Amino acid sequence: MxxxxxxxxxxxxxxxxxxxxxxxxxxxxxxxxxxxxxxxxxxxxxxxxxxxxxxxxxxxxxxxxxxxxxxxxxSPITFYSIEELLEKTEKKETPALFLLLDQLSDVRNFGAIIRTAECTGVDGIIIQKKGAAPVTADTIKTSAGAAFKVPIAKVDHIKDAVFYLQASGIKVVSATEKTDNTIYDVNFKDSIAIIMGAEDRGISPSILKASNYTAKLPLLGEIESLNVSVACAVFLYEAVRQRR
The missing domain is CATH 3.30.1330.30 (Ribosomal protein L30/S12)
Known part of the structure; x- marks a missing residue:
């Protein structure tokens, strides 16, 4: 490593x-x-x-x-541009699957998310240049080396990435508790990008407004939220389930 x-x-x-x-x-x-x-x-x-x-x-x-x-x-890895991520998916026969992280700051959560992204076939992860968790030795270790396998792009603003993806025919779904829709109401079979928010404040309101869909996880217990890396895993595996 x-x-x-x-x-x-x-x-x-x-x-x-x-x-x-x-x-x-x-x-x-x-x-x-x-x-x-x-x-x-x-x-x-x-x-x-x-x-x-x-x-x-x-x-x-x-x-x-x-x-x-x-x-x-x-950084122990080389970052891509968002244009390079999309170029990598153009020749694929299967729908694209991207992951955007809006101001996620914990390096271990970041590493766990990268690991799940690799296991679920995510085509690329997009993070913001400022405010995002850095790729450190802890990130690499928590990702079990997946950080060397999943392309990661840095952008100036996540909102700009949302607009760029939408212009490229990719629908954007934001994971948020501020919606009546659950993940089971969303079609993940098409080319799609999933946005996960910061651990403490979730996804920025302007990004929620720009998204094509919003969705939440049904929570049946008394605790009102899941760890972001766990929630991300559920979203990604719902996409896998629908695409099988």
Whole structure:
């Protein structure tokens, strides 16, 4: 299994960005100042790289080296564009099946979802550049290596991906409790993309509005929701069941 790689030091990260290395996320020390630090911040914004401001203790845990207030994760996988994902499905005789993750942030949930996606024949996973869970060593481990098998694309905004998929003839169904429809009311036999939302707040209202369908899981107990990776598995296997 390929291990997660860290780059530390402001200048080193700037050079990695300029050389177009696949940087998954940059951790920046809160309150740091200086021209070089501002240059790094500018590059991060310009390239749409996922980043967060953290206490120095977090950076110290990530690396024991002199990080100078910045540590970057180099992704162990290569990301695709959404256009490349669709190109891969054009020659298939079976309907396409895509998975979109709207601001999912937990790396282990992400890994579990990737594993299920591989087992259910998902053609590709689409995540947002900013705010999404990074692909770390924990993600790879939880996915049981499936992260190397399922194509993953990064987009600027999930909503834009929704419109692009719809323009390509792919219907979009959002998993949400804010609907009267269950997954058994949705036709998964056609080319379709399933959207799963963040662990704490679900799918963004604007994305729900843009979706072709919304669907929920029937919950018969007192607990009002399932873990997102479990819910995703149920949705995907309903698609498998209908397509058999």
């Amino acid at each position: 390929q291990k997660e790689t860290h780059i530390y030091g402001i200048r080193a990260i700037i050079e990695a960005i300029e050389s177009e290395s696949t940087i998954d996320k940059v951790f920046l020390q809160k309150g740091l100042k200086g021209d070089l630090y501002r240059e790094l911040e500018s590059l991060i914004r310009k390239n749409g790289i996922n980043s967060s401001y953290v206490p120095i203790e977090k950076l110290n845990r990530l690396t024991k080296n002199n990080h100078q207030g910045a540590v970057a994760n180099i």
